[in-house]
Every structure is written in structure tokens, then in C-alpha cells.
Amino acid sequence: MASPLTLARLNAATAPEFAAALDGVYEHSPWIAAQAAAARPFATLAQLKHALVTVLRDAGRDAQVALIRAHPELAGKAMVSKALTAESTHEQGTAGLADCTPAEFAHIQALNTAYNAKFGWPLTLAVRGPRGTGLARHEIIATFERRLGNHPGFELAECIRNIHRIAEIRLNDKFGTLPTLGNQAWDCAELLAAHTDPGYAERGELTVTYLTDAHRACAAQLQAWMRECGFDDVRIDPVGNVVGVYFGTDHGTDDGSAHERPRLLTGSHYDSVRNAGKYDGRLGIFVPMICVRELHRTGRRLPFGFEVVGFAEEEGQRYKATFLGSGALTGHFDSTWLDQTDADGMTMRDAMRHAGLPATLAAIAVCKRDPEKYMGFVEVHVEQGPVLNAMDLPLGVVTSINGSVRYSGEVVGMASHAGTTPMASRRDAATAVAELALFMERRAAEQPNLVGTMGILTVPNGSTNVVPGRCRFTLDIRATTDEVRDACANDVLAALSVICEKRGLSHTIDQTMRASAAPSDPAWQQRWERAVAAAGLPVFVMPSGAGHDAMKLHESMPQAMLFVRGENAGISHNPLESSTADDMQLAVEALMHLLDQLAEESR
Numbered sequence: 001m002a003s004p005l006t007l008a009r010l011n012a013a014t015a016p017e018f019a020a021a022l023d024g025v026y027e028h029s030p031w032i033a034a035q036a037a038a039a040r041p042f043a044t045l046a047q048l049k050h051a052l053v054t055v056l057r058d059a060g061r062d063a064q065v066a067l068i069r070a071h072p073e074l075a076g077k078a079m080v081s082k083a084l085t086a087e088s089t090h091e092q093g094t095a096g097l098a099d100c101t102p103a104e105f106a107h108i109q110a111l112n113t114a115y116n117a118k119f120g121w122p123l124t125l126a127v128r129g130p131r132g133t134g135l136a137r138h139e140i141i142a143t144f145e146r147r148l149g150n151h152p153g154f155e156l157a158e159c160i161r162n163i164h165r166i167a168e169i170r171l172n173d174k175f176g177t178l179p180t181l182g183n184q185a186w187d188c189a190e191l192l193a194a195h196t197d198p199g200y201a202e203r204g205e206l207t208v209t210y211l212t213d214a215h216r217a218c219a220a221q222l223q224a225w226m227r228e229c230g231f232d233d234v235r236i237d238p239v240g241n242v243v244g245v246y247f248g249t250d251h252g253t254d255d256g257s258a259h260e261r262p263r264l265l266t267g268s269h270y271d272s273v274r275n276a277g278k279y280d281g282r283l284g285i286f287v288p289m290i291c292v293r294e295l296h297r298t299g300r301r302l303p304f305g306f307e308v309v310g311f312a313e314e315e316g317q318r319y320k321a322t323f324l325g326s327g328a329l330t331g332h333f334d335s336t337w338l339d340q341t342d343a344d345g346m347t348m349r350d351a352m353r354h355a356g357l358p359a360t361l362a363a364i365a366v367c368k369r370d371p372e373k374y375m376g377f378v379e380v381h382v383e384q385g386p387v388l389n390a391m392d393l394p395l396g397v398v399t400s401i402n403g404s405v406r407y408s409g410e411v412v413g414m415a416s417h418a419g420t421t422p423m424a425s426r427r428d429a430a431t432a433v434a435e436l437a438l439f440m441e442r443r444a445a446e447q448p449n450l451v452g453t454m455g456i457l458t459v460p461n462g463s464t465n466v467v468p469g470r471c472r473f474t475l476d477i478r479a480t481t482d483e484v485r486d487a488c489a490n491d492v493l494a495a496l497s498v499i500c501e502k503r504g505l506s507h508t509i510d511q512t513m514r515a516s517a518a519p520s521d522p523a524w525q526q527r528w529e530r531a532v533a534a535a536g537l538p539v540f541v542m543p544s545g546a547g548h549d550a551m552k553l554h555e556s557m558p559q560a561m562l563f564v565r566g567e568n569a570g571i572s573h574n575p576l577e578s579s580t581a582d583d584m585q586l587a588v589e590a591l592m593h594l595l596d597q598l599a600e601e602s603r
């Protein structure tokens with residue numbers, strides 16, 4: 001068996017030797033490695049991977065399509081005739097495609113035919129999956145069926161993304177390396193997803209809402225893992241947050257003496273939306289847990305304490321109490337939340353008591369952190385969007401969490417007969433709202449890092465043959481600064497008045513939510529940037545369009561976030577939400593690098 005490839009050997013090789021060493025990484029396409037050789041020397045495997053990705057991205061569409069066509073069909077004629085490359089044979093065998101039942105084989109053949117007819121190339125899929133151990137056949141078939149509905153342009157990008165993933169796994173094989181720490185994060189996500197609320201478990205869906213049995217099981221599992229990882233103090237606080245502290249060399253007493261240095265705080269939430277993915281929030285708990293595990297395994301202490309919090313509630317699904325967990329740490333627990341009721345009529349106070357929590361404001365007040373005792377807050381989070389995928393980058397550094405404002409409104413006109421009411425005489429509420437939606441779309445597109453969405457548009461008691469007399473709608477406007485957000489909101493509300501006046505309609509509009517933007521602290525952002533650069537990756541900075549616990553902690557202390565690329569075009573709040581073990585490995589390494597920076601600064 002040949003010895004594993006090394007970067008030193010690649011960097012010292014001639015150009016032909018370099019291409020030969022990477023033969024088979026990209027199917028029948030040695031030109032990719034040949035061109036990447038010019039980017040040497042490579043300091044990290046991630047840097048080599050990105051160089052190969054860049055060559056293909058810059059090669060253009062024709063070269064990309066030719067590469068896709070160089071790949072064999074899944075469970076196709078080449079597999080049957082044993083004409084696959086060694087790499088493809090191993091991959092399709094790992095996924096069990098050589099063991100298809102006759103019915104599965106016939107179904108895949110039909111899918112191959114339909115897919116080729118629609119797109120003009122074979123489906124490319126990294127059948128070894130996000131952990132590298134192989135997708136199940138039913139997962140492969142489901143992916144095949146789903147991707148058949150994609151737009152050709154989108155599907156081309158998906159094929160290339162999967163080709164890069166195939167190449168990444170093949171490179172790992174050549175270098176004899178595994179994303180061991182990333183695998184641990186992936187395994188944690190799978191294991192924690194076993195706990196899900198009733199009604200969803202039966203459908204194989206992940207839903208974990210505040211203080212349900214599944215939620216409490218997640219908290220218990222996180223507690224157990226934190227203890228196994230080597231945290232010195234692990235507890236569940238009065239709102240259900242799971243708190244783990246890894247003491248630093250400065251630790252004096254169990255209750256934290258005055259001479260201790262400020263701690264670093266990190267974490268994310270473990271509750272979920274309904275029918276969710278497995279990584280939103282949770283990845284930001286697993287990554288620091290694994291860092292602590294490595295510190296403890298090597299007997300290393302940092303010069304400061306490291307506190308990890310699994311926030312009990314961020315999504316506001318069971319009760320309208322968004323950021324309940326992180327809000328308790330900043331002293332912003334709303335006393336009225338205790339009297340809220342869920343869909344079954346249970347108050348939050350009773351739910352807390354059922355979970356063994358004290359459910360008193362005095363107890364909850366103890367959760368508040370003294371900002372003077374913390375250096376800052378950092379959060380690792382799956383991106384929840386398509387940007388990193390489009391950039392072919394595994395990590396991104398967040399510049400700001402967007403400020404947002406939401407409205408709920410209604411336009412009122414006159415319901416009338418669709419056949420007898422002339423167009424010039426109509427007072428159509430729905431077309432007015434549609435006009436407003438188009439105005440907001442144009443207005444939001446005028447500036448970078450500004451977005452506007454009309455997520456709900458309904459006609460109460462609407463009928464096919466009735467001109468809509470009422471139309472209810474929502475507005476969601478977000479930007480990296482409050483000034484840009486508010487300017488857009490003001491223009492949209494002014495346009496609403498003009499549209500209604502012109503059409504002879506009335507309207508109501510109510511603000512339902514306002515959250516300030518949370519720009520990253522420059523010094524903490526730079527620490528993340530240095531961590532990404534140390535991995536050999538380009539430093540890409542980006543705003544966060546979604547809200548995160550970091551925006552609550554921003555109210556008390558400096559904060560900055562690191563984004564990790566998600567699979568499936570970065571989809572989130574969806575069962576297709578995913579990430580690869582290799583990308584999660586880079587996230588763990590980045591956080592460890594940040595900890596090392598802080599340790600050096602503390603000396």
C-alpha cells in the first residue's frame with residue numbers, strides 16, 4: 001500500500017509529478033490538478049482544495065459541463081460492466097449501489113433516463129455523504145427525485161458542488177486524513193436529533209420546542225456530553241439553558257473569585273423550528289464542546305475560563321418569547337412571558353414547574369451575567385443561506401447581524417363581482433398589496449445588504465369570481481444598519497399610502513417587531529479573520545440576514561460570529577439543512593485558533 005501523500009511532497013514535485021499524484025481526484029480531468037500546481041506552495045490541505053475549486057470555477061461553463069459528463073451514471077451501465085474508475089467503484093460500492101434490489105435498480109435507471117433527458121448530463125452526487133461513510137440507497141433515490149425538479153442553472157451548480165465534495169473525500173483518502181473532530185460534531189447532530197416532539201417523531205421530523213420532553217432530553221444529553229468532554233462545572237439554569245464552564249489557570253474558587261480574569265462566553269441554541277434541520281444553533285454548541293474535549297484530553301488549561309451555553313430557546317415556537325435563553329443572560333427576560341399560554345393552554349410558568357425549574361422572576365434574575373466578568377461572546381453557526389456555497393468557501397466571518405423590522409397590515413377596498421365590475425371601477429385590495437410587494441422588491445434591491453420580504457399575503461374568504469375587498473399582508477425588512485433598514489421601511493410605508501390613495505382604498509399597518517442591528521466588534525471579528533487565514537482559506541466577510549443569540553449578547557458585551565457553509569445551497573429551517581464533517585472540522589480548528597490567540601494575548 002502506497003504511503004499517504006504529503007503537502008511537502010506535492011510542493012516539491014515537478015508539474016507533471018504534481019498532476020500524477022492527484023490523478024483521479026477529479027474524474028478523468030487531470031487538467032484541473034495541472035493548473036492548480038501554479039498556486040503552490042500549499043500550507044494546508046484546505047488551501048490545496050480551494051486552489052482546485054478555483055481552477056474549475058474559473059474554467060467556465062463548457063469545461064464544467066464536460067467534467068460533469070465525465071462522471072458515470074449512478075448504478076448505470078458502467079457499474080454493471082465494471083468499467084468505473086477505482087474511485088467511483090469504491091464510492092458507489094460504499095453507498096451500496098452494487099447491492100440494489102431489482103426494483104431499486106430499475107427505479108434508478110428510470111431516474112437516470114429522465115435526468116439526462118432534462119439536463120443533458122448525468123446526476124453527480126457525493127454518495128459517500130457529508131460524513132464520508134456513504135449515503136443510504138433510499139437517501140440517494142430521494143435526492144435523485146428531488147433534484148429532477150431543479151432549474152438547469154441551479155442543478156449545474158449542485159452538480160459542481162457535489163463534484164468538489166467527491167474530490168475533497170478523494171483527497172482525504174490520498175492524504176490518509178480524516179476530519180476526526182468534524183465527525184464528532186456530525187455525530188452529535190445525529191444523536192441529538194433523536195429527540196423530537198410528539199406528532200413529529202412519527203413522521204421522522206425534527207421539532208424541539210421549549211421545555212417539552214424532547215427539549216428536556218436534549219438538555220440532559222448536552223449535560224452528559226459536557227461532563228464527558230471535561231467541563232468542570234455543568235448545570236441547567238432557571239430558564240433551561242445548559243451551562244458548562246471549563247476553568248482556566250486563573251481559577252481560584254468554585255464560585256469564581258474576584259481575581260479571575262474575564263471569561264470567554266460562547267454557545268448557541270438547542271431548540272428548533274418545526275420540521276427543522278439538525279445544525280441550526282446546535283453546531284454552535286458542539287464546536288466549543290469539542291474544543292474543550294481536546295483541551296481536556298491534552299491536559300491543557302487556558303489562562304481564562306471558557307463558558308459554553310446551550311440556550312434553551314431562541315426560535316419562539318412554543319411561546320412568543322424569542323431569545324428567551326440568551327435574553328435571560330442579558331437581564332431581558334420579560335415578566336409577561338410567564339403568563340403566556342401554548343397551543344394546549346399551558347402557561348410558561350406551569351411548563352417551567354413541570355420541568356423542575358423554579359418559575360420565579362427572582363430565580364430567573366440570577367441568570368444575568370455581569371459584562372465586566374466576560375471578554376466577549378463568540379458564536380459559530382451554520383450560515384443558513386446560499387452565499388458561502390456560491391463562493392465555494394467553507395467559512396465566512398460575520399460583519400454584522402442585520403437589524404430587522406416587521407409589520408402586519410391590511411388593505412381594505414370593496415368586494416365585487418369579477419364579471420360585472422369594470423376594471424376602472426374596481427377597488428381591488430389584493431392588487432394594491434401586490435403593487436406594494438413589487439415596490440418593496442425594487443427598493444430593497446437598490447442597496448447592498450438590504451432585503452425586504454412579504455411573507456404572507458392572504459385574501460380572507462377569497463373567491464375566484466370576486467374582486468378582493470380585503471388583503472392582509474406582512475412586511476419584513478432587514479439591513480446591516482438600522483439607518484438603512486429604517487429608510488427602506490419609511491419608503492415602503494409611504495408607498496403604501498400613495499398606492500391606497502390612488503386606488504381609493506384604506507389601510508392599517510402595525511409594527512410587530514423591531515430589532516437593532518448588531519455589528520461585530522472589530523477586534524473580535526479580526527480574531528475570526530486570522531483564524532480563517534490560518535486555515536489557508538481566503539477571508540470572506542459577510543452580514544448575517546438571520547437573527548442569532550449573538551445579537552442579544554451584543555447588548556451586554558462585544559460579539560462576533562463565524563459562519564460555516566451548509567449543504568444543499570445552504571438551505572436552513574428545513575430537513576435538508578446539512579454541513580460536511582470537513583467544514584465542521586475547519587470550524588473547530590478556527591475556534592481553537594481563536595482560543596490560542598486569546599491565550600497568547602493573555603500572557
